Amino acid sequence: MQATQPAFFKQGPKPLTRLLIFSTLSIALMVGDAQLQMLGRVREQVAIVLYPLQWLATTPFAALHSTRDFLTVQTDLIAENRKLNDQLLAAQAKALRMDGLAAENAQLRALDYRRTKAPSQLAEILYSGRDPFSAKLIVDRGDNQGVQAGQIAIDTQGVVGQVVRTQAMTSEIRLITDRNHMVPVMTQRSQVRTVIYGRGAGQLLEVRYLAPNADIKPGDLLVTSGLDGTYPSGLPVAVVVSVERVAGASFPRILCRPAAGIDTHRFLLILDPPPAGPAYPAPAAANASAS
Structure with missing residues (x-):
């Protein structure tokens, strides 16, 4: 007895036929x-x-x-x-x-x-003095460069201080603001002579013991008078900041600002000492004048 394939499982065209049909359709x-x-x-x-x-x-x-x-x-x-x-x-x-x-x-x-x-030599500031109660600088010039105690140090604006101690390669300069420093000065405008004193590092300078009626006022420039034989005359020292005249006080209170850049510069000049001349006329000159 031969079995027949159900209709659900009946196969369609043969594979070759399907290939030809779909190939033709694709090409078309x-x-x-x-x-x-x-x-x-x-x-x-x-x-x-x-x-x-x-x-x-x-x-x-x-x-x-x-x-x-x-x-x-x-x-x-x-x-x-x-x-x-x-x-x-x-x-x-x-x-x-x-x-x-x-x-x-x-x-x-x-x-x-x-x-x-002015005859001088250039010096570079090495450091400030270690003593907090003084105002001093150490520079790179000393005995080997001919620096001597008593020489004056200046900058482009005015007096900085004075050489107080020298060593072989360095020198110590006491600033004009130091409490132990004073400079003979005069007012450039009225030619009033006086002395200016330091009041400590970073402080203003002070003019003391000046007559109450002295012709001095704020803005006046104080220059060296040259009377002490140490400071050459005409060097700027300070500018008057204030003048306080109190009734009943013996002297006015006069405060001044240093003219030099005390705390701003790195270089300064050390002035050569003036040539030492004879204190009195030479004997020959004295005899000639007497005759």
């Missing part, structure tokens, strides 16, 4: 699309339908690439910003050094001009 569609653009609308509709699926499939990769590019750019920007900041700091430091060198050069040129007018 390709030729028609190439010649007549038959499937253009179909492709557009299919692309529209598949776009959401394509977007969902590509979005994670696009986000990953965007994140990587963002982090790379941020890293590059941070590195470049740090490099630019370093260059800016270096440029600012260089500008500050250039400003300092320019100021130093201007001071040296001014000191060189002063040196041509």
